[in-house]
Amino acid sequence: MPPIPERFRGSPLLVVSSLLFAFMAFFARSVAGRLSVGQVVCARFAIGLVFLALYFPLTGQRPRMGRPGLWALRGLFGGGSVYFYFMAIDRIAVGPASLLNSCWPLCAAILGIFILGERVNGYLATGLVATTVGAGLVIWSTVQDGVGLTLGTGALAGALSAVLSGAAVIALRALRGDTDAASIFLSFCFFGLLFGLPFALQDWRPLSWDMLGPLLGVGLSSVAAQMIFTYAMGYVTAAGGGITTQLTPAFSWLLGALLLGEPLQPLAMVGALVCMSGVLWGTGLAPRLLLPASRPSP
Template sequence: MSPNFKGILLTLGSVFMFALMAILVRAIPHVSSFHSSFVRFTIGVAIVGILAMFKLIPLKFRDRKNLFLRGFIGGIAVYLFYLSIVRLGVGKGSAYVYSYPAFATLMSMWILKEKVEAVKFIPIACSIGGILLLALGGVNKQGATLGWNELIAVAASLTTALAVVYVKKLHNSDNSYAIFFAQSIIGFWLFLIPSGLTQGQGNSFDLTILIVLGLVATLGQLAMTEGYRYVNVATGSLFQSLVPVMNLLSGYFIFQEQFTTTESLGAVIIIVSCISLVLINYSIGRKSRITKLVE
């Protein structure tokens, strides 16, 4: 098996895992998002800790301050993502959250001092327009559906974008396993008390789903991390753009979630805009490499 083919298989595996994760969260809407987040991070700590103990993966921490910030922000982002899925549905919630590449691009200008080419502002503006269509698309006799749930989903997108920017910053000092473990261990402590306070009676089915959820989320993250060893970031990011598409389909076919025409248009605009950002990044990166070769 060629390295490139292996990378593609791993990346597609992570896409499937992330899409399945959203379905599992949606399958137990009565379980607190605090509890779902806590179980996810607990299993993440356990799996990565065991792999590191047997020296199957390297686990060293260098930029501790930013690792803490990434873990704290990432932990909140996961909780808000789960809460968005429970309150808005797997399709609509995912469409909001997966608009994060647009916000991450803007944040990188401020935090990382990165230059953002003018052409990127077109898909960014379209993505924000898609969010507005998605939020206001459910107009009915009671008025627009914009409310706290939609604001929570937008907050999930913003915190996810900020977490991604910190991941990018940390790649200069720490490897992906350390970054993931930092999020898991901080998320564990972040949701330890809230999950205990909100834990209901539950049953064996809920417990099984929570355990599978934690395993799927961790395996998806590890598969994505390993996949990036064999494929470039542009290819990996393009594959990851399939996740909200799969979530929209699962929301419609599995959970019978309904979308108005305007909501559907907004979701499509968001996804297409984010894919366009990935393609623009790839095109600019390829041209810069050619320029360097010529020079």
């Protein structure tokens, strides 16, 4: 049996990662206003560090930091991105915040071309446009009750999180050639905790028992999502990975409908279909199914 193309191995895992990231955003929103953004950020990364403290001894591996400077930058960019993403969730809710954060593939694709020398083919470019439009339709349908995108701290934080996410993914892609996923995740958790700790201490709010469940949800879902994402990005380009992760806003809308009783709107359903079509087309799955296979020349 011929080997499976690498991009097929990466994209299915990224779909799972996108769903888990949507759960993370859902749990983060559930404690918005009761805990500070810094506290939620620190909880996410502290749980990640606990996981890694068990992971490395159980697997017999050691962290690898072949390029310490780039390794540290990945963590700083990623930690800053999470902080501003959670700030956007706290200020403007999950839907608009996810929409703004989901613009990161545009930044990553541009940086990937100039820094990593990656090429964006027609399928990827078309898929990126389609999935971005689909995600926008999904989120737009959820803000018809008056909670829209307004210029302010939350919107600016969401936009900044997208820029930092793009930079973090470029650093991740550069590291994946000689650094394992767990070591990259260690950078993310360590520097992310350092980034969020001053904000948590500055605005510390008392914890109650009913907050522990959502905080564990934020941490555990983010650990699983980030490990899968980091591993899968070793098999796709920055632009290709960005296309698949555009499913996160669609999944966020679905979780809101199922778990919060939000109504299913036709525009959101159309957006989800456009988003899925963009993923299938951009990763090359749809062209392989719809277009006839080329025949060798006689």
